[in-house]
Amino acid sequence: MSTAIVLFRRDLRLADNPALLAACAKHDRILPTYVHAPAEHAPWTPGAASRWWLHHGLQALRSQLAAQGGDLHLLAGDTLEHLRTLIRASGATEVHWNRRYEPAGIASDTALKAALREDGLAVHSHAGHLWREPWALATDAGQPYRVFTPFWRKLRAGLPDAAPLPVARAREWLRLPGSLPTTALELLPTIRWDAGLAGHWTPGEAGAHELLEIFADDAVADYAQGRDLPARHGTSRLSSHLHFGEITPAQIRRVLQDRASRTDARKRPDLEPYLRELGWREFAHHLLHHFPHTPDANFNPRFDGFRWAAADEALLERWRRGRTGIPLVDAGMRELWHTGWMHNRVRMVVASFLTKNLRQHWRHGARWFWDTLVDADLANNTLGWQWVAGCGADAAPYFRVFNPYLQAAKFDPDAAYLKRWLPELASLPAKTIHEAWRHPSALASKGYPAPMVDLGASRDAALAAWGALAD
Numbered sequence: 001m002s003t004a005i006v007l008f009r010r011d012l013r014l015a016d017n018p019a020l021l022a023a024c025a026k027h028d029r030i031l032p033t034y035v036h037a038p039a040e041h042a043p044w045t046p047g048a049a050s051r052w053w054l055h056h057g058l059q060a061l062r063s064q065l066a067a068q069g070g071d072l073h074l075l076a077g078d079t080l081e082h083l084r085t086l087i088r089a090s091g092a093t094e095v096h097w098n099r100r101y102e103p104a105g106i107a108s109d110t111a112l113k114a115a116l117r118e119d120g121l122a123v124h125s126h127a128g129h130l131w132r133e134p135w136a137l138a139t140d141a142g143q144p145y146r147v148f149t150p151f152w153r154k155l156r157a158g159l160p161d162a163a164p165l166p167v168a169r170a171r172e173w174l175r176l177p178g179s180l181p182t183t184a185l186e187l188l189p190t191i192r193w194d195a196g197l198a199g200h201w202t203p204g205e206a207g208a209h210e211l212l213e214i215f216a217d218d219a220v221a222d223y224a225q226g227r228d229l230p231a232r233h234g235t236s237r238l239s240s241h242l243h244f245g246e247i248t249p250a251q252i253r254r255v256l257q258d259r260a261s262r263t264d265a266r267k268r269p270d271l272e273p274y275l276r277e278l279g280w281r282e283f284a285h286h287l288l289h290h291f292p293h294t295p296d297a298n299f300n301p302r303f304d305g306f307r308w309a310a311a312d313e314a315l316l317e318r319w320r321r322g323r324t325g326i327p328l329v330d331a332g333m334r335e336l337w338h339t340g341w342m343h344n345r346v347r348m349v350v351a352s353f354l355t356k357n358l359r360q361h362w363r364h365g366a367r368w369f370w371d372t373l374v375d376a377d378l379a380n381n382t383l384g385w386q387w388v389a390g391c392g393a394d395a396a397p398y399f400r401v402f403n404p405y406l407q408a409a410k411f412d413p414d415a416a417y418l419k420r421w422l423p424e425l426a427s428l429p430a431k432t433i434h435e436a437w438r439h440p441s442a443l444a445s446k447g448y449p450a451p452m453v454d455l456g457a458s459r460d461a462a463l464a465a466w467g468a469l470a471d
């Protein structure tokens with residue numbers, strides 16, 4: 001009777017899971033294992049919102065395995081030590097996992113693979129997180145891509161069309177003593193600020209597919225326009241599920257394509273704008289792989305000489321808490337605090353405000369997002385912040401400073417999003433909020449703070465700092 005260990009990490013799913021399927025196909029007994037080892041991710045150990053998601057994602061996976069008569073063998077500490085103990089206890093001859101792509105994950109997995117092979121184990125790593133692995137594509141000159149459009153053209157042309165893999169079923173799920181309860185990982189906050197998260201999200205594979213169904217039924221048809229309107233559920237909201245590997249891009253594409261093919265040709269949705277966004281996720285992983293220093297350093301070294309303002313804790317705190325006095329910025333920051341998520345357009349606006357109007361270093365924003373986003377993802381977060389700050393690959397030019405008032409008037413004309421997250425302003429007409437500078441007393445009478453900076457003057461100061469860099 002042969003036994004294999006499947007090490008789960010950022011692939012909390014049973015379907016379209018190449019490591020699990022390969023192990024199940026070859027072995028009689030499978031020991032599904034998760035080792036909580038946050039130190040392996042240092043310095044980007046998971047933030048608070050991410051830990052909340054992980055707790056519930058692990059619980060969901062355990063329930064799925066329990067429905068098949070198994071359980072996730074849950075441990076905390078040193079992965080290699082634990083695996084060695086489990087290998088002795090189970091008689092496993094192989095270990096399978098799906099590859100991780102963050103620099104720290106690659107380093108730990110490389111060391112783990114070498115040590116286990118040294119012990120005489122067969123170790124198989126599989127590709128299960130992206131359409132194409134980050135090193136799979138290169139420019140004609142053999143270099144990494146630095147610009148999205150040609151990257152996407154190449155990726156799109158060769159997009160694998162294979163059907164997603166079926167749900168894996170082991171002949172026998174091995175259970176061993178010593179597995180921890182999920183609560184032992186202490187992932188949930190001790191001060192319970194997480195009620196808002198629980199009201200908005202259902203971590204786990206089933207929750208991911210429910211959201212996909214909702215998106216496929218409705219918003220995908222109007223995604224190109226709807227994705228910019230923060231008051232609507234115009235996007236898929238699958239980012240955390242994708243981050244934790246509860247769903248894969250291949251599964252998403254297949255469901256959307258199947259649904260589209262059953263729709264009357266005249267009403268068939270154009271899936272390209274949505275697939276392109278998944279392409280940005282691939283691009284972010286490509287960049288992080290080839291430029292592993294970028295979570296902490298500018299992609300564009302010219303920005304190393306940029307005159308950021310000195311870090312100002314008081315300014316940062318007002319930004320974090322949604323008390324800047326700029327309605328769209330505050331609505332976004334409060335949405336983030338309450339739900340662990342923020343609409344993409346608003347992410348761009350709050351990031352522009354922080355890095356340009358307040359001229360605080362983008363790293364302060366990236367760190368706050370890291371701690372508060374349920375979808376915090378090193379590749380996507382790094383790309384997002386550097387893109388807005390103007391120092392990233394294929395970035396928005398530095399001189400393009402988002403005007404939060406114009407953005408709100410254009411993408412939230414009825415102020416429905418603003419009023420949802422700034423309930424103190426709910427009784428004011430949309431026009432009053434969109435032209436708040438004309439009606440300072442109307443907003444002040446509601447207890448809403450005055451703008452913490454003059455948008456025009458701070459924009460000019462940012463452009464002057466950029467001009468000094470350009471000289």
Ligand SMILES: Cc1cc2nc3c(=O)[nH]c(=O)nc-3n(C[C@H](O)[C@H](O)[C@H](O)COP(=O)(O)OP(=O)(O)OC[C@H]3O[C@@H](n4cnc5c(N)ncnc54)[C@H](O)[C@@H]3O)c2cc1C
Pocket residue numbers: 227235236237238239240242243277278279280281282284342343344345347348351369373375376377378380381382383384385388
């Ligand atoms: C400053 C900033 C920080 C960001 N930090 C993160 C982060 O930590 N984690 C994260 O997943 N996304 C991040 N993004 C990208 C984007 O905002 C989110 O992926 C998106 O809002 C998630 O919502 P959704 O799933 O409904 O997206 P949809 O519009 O439904 O898009 C589908 C999927 O495509 C991917 N995607 C979409 N837009 C982008 C993008 N611009 N870059 C990379 N991938 C993208 C995501 O995986 C997303 O789930 C950031 C963007 C900015 C501007």
